[in-house]
Amino acid sequence: MxxxxxxxxxxxxxxxxxxxxxxxxxxxxxxxxxxxxxxxxxxxxxxxxxxxxxINELAELSGIDATPSALWIGALARHADLLASPEAGTLFPVLHDAERVIADPIVRNRGTVGGSLCQADPSEDLSAAFAAVRAEAVIQGAAGERAVPVREFFDGPYETAVGTGELLTGIRVPIRPGTGSAYAKVGRRAGDWAVAAAAAVLTLDGDTIDEAGIGLTAVGAPQFVAAEAEDFLRGGAATAERFAKAGAIAAEHCRPAADQRGPVDYKRHLVAVLTTRALALALTRAEA
Ligand SMILES: Cc1cc2nc3c(=O)[nH]c(=O)nc-3n(C[C@H](O)[C@H](O)[C@H](O)COP(=O)(O)OP(=O)(O)OC[C@H]3O[C@@H](n4cnc5c(N)ncnc54)[C@H](O)[C@@H]3O)c2cc1C
Structure with missing residues (x-):
């Protein structure tokens, strides 16, 4: 029908x-x-x-602005707006990496950042990216405004913390000096949904990883997060060997399902490779 x-x-x-x-x-x-x-x-x-x-006339929900402490992305900002934002690209390259591989210009010109998050499709690229950067979703309702960490925003496929009578108004991403980020995705063809993808965020304190964020797309990671791999990285050195180990941990703990995009072992293999690759690029960017 x-x-x-x-x-x-x-x-x-x-x-x-x-x-x-x-x-x-x-x-x-x-x-x-x-x-x-x-x-x-x-x-x-x-x-x-x-x-x-x-809500398309609500221009007040379309803005993308940076303060010294946070990047604000209005829920009605289009994918194309986020991709065109120099602040977003400079502060959080993971968002531009992800936007470049979401669908095609037609979808990106119309689809919104807020709609992406509220759809809560397990294959949605921005969910993993925003989980990795530890963003907050700002929700407004009759009782006022509340902020929910993106890591607690998803109640399962197609279910979110936005309740009846509420509106997602925007996403707030905290800015931390010494941070680099990246997104790596494999799709079957250009513009397709992910077979698997990984978002990586590293905050360095000298040579040590002060904080790590790893988001996974389309592979059944709880709240899109590879928490065990983050725990492994935090407090240790930023080396290629440890990134490969973090990739292996992420692959072990995610829960991909076999479907038309590939079998489980292939998806786990992609998680290991893409997590390692995204971490390496995030490190390069953190050191730049
Ligand atoms: C051909 C095609 C290919 C695609 N490929 C990809 C891809 O590769 N990667 C990817 O990540 N995505 C992909 N998408 C999905 C696309 O990113 C989303 O469809 C789009 O961004 C959703 O935003 P929207 O504004 O269109 O949401 P809508 O369709 O308008 O809404 C989606 C849901 O969110 C709710 N909602 C929307 N805004 C709010 C709000 N502010 N507050 C509360 N609830 C709200 C709606 O009620 C609805 O439940 C693809 C889509 C298409 C059509």
Missing amino acids: QVPAPFEYERATSVEHALTLLEKYGQAGRVIAGGHSLIPMMKLRLAQPEVLVD
């Missing part, structure tokens, strides 16, 4: 208006941003919202 079930449509004119509409319609209402994930799901009748609340 390629035709959505009937639905009503409301265009929000401000964040307050969007929240009023979401409160009014409760579970029957659903935010629509770029629509690149929601509309296909509605056509397949995997989603059947009775009312769509369109």
Whole structure:
């Protein structure tokens, strides 16, 4: 069935208006941003919202700004906006690495950063990238605003911490000096979803790894995070041998499923290789 079930449509004119509409319609209402994930799901009748609340006019949710302590990315920033942002690319190259390999320009021109996170598809590239950089998701509702670490944002495939009547307004990424980051992905063809991918973030204190962030895409890592590999790296030297060991640990602890993109052993192999590769590039960038 390629035709959505009937639905009503409301265009929000401000964040307050969007929240009023979401409160009014409760579970029957659903935010629509770029629509690149929601509309296909509605056509397949995997989603059947009775009312769509369109947030595309909310320019206040589109900005990307940096302060000395954090990078702010509005939920309505398009993939293309993030890719075009010099602040994002300089502070967190992992975000530009990931954006370059998300879909194609048509999807990137319309799809939003917030929609990507809220879709919570296990293959979504930005989820792993934002988990690796330890970003916070800022959520607004009738009761006010709250910040949820991206590492606690996902309640499982297609489920997030955004509740009924709430709106994701943006993502805040803390800035730490001495940090480098990178994303490495293998897809079957250009613009395709990941077979597997790894995000790596290293914060150095001299020659020692003060903090490590490793996010994994499409391989069943809890909250997209390779926590055991991070624990291994933290407090030790940043060497090629230890990066390879961290890759092996990440591969051992993730839980990929066999599907049309490949068998489990191939995906684990990719996790090991891509994690090692992303860590090496993150180190180069941290030292630059
Ligand atoms: C052909 C194609 C290829 C793709 N390839 C890739 C890929 O390689 N890698 C990848 O990561 N992604 C890929 N995508 C997914 C794409 O990144 C997402 O579809 C898109 O970014 C989702 O954003 P959107 O604004 O379109 O979300 P929508 O479709 O509008 O919404 C998605 C979900 O998020 C909710 N939502 C949206 N915004 C908010 C908000 N601010 N607050 C609360 N809830 C909200 C909606 O209610 C809905 O449940 C691909 C998509 C297509 C169509």
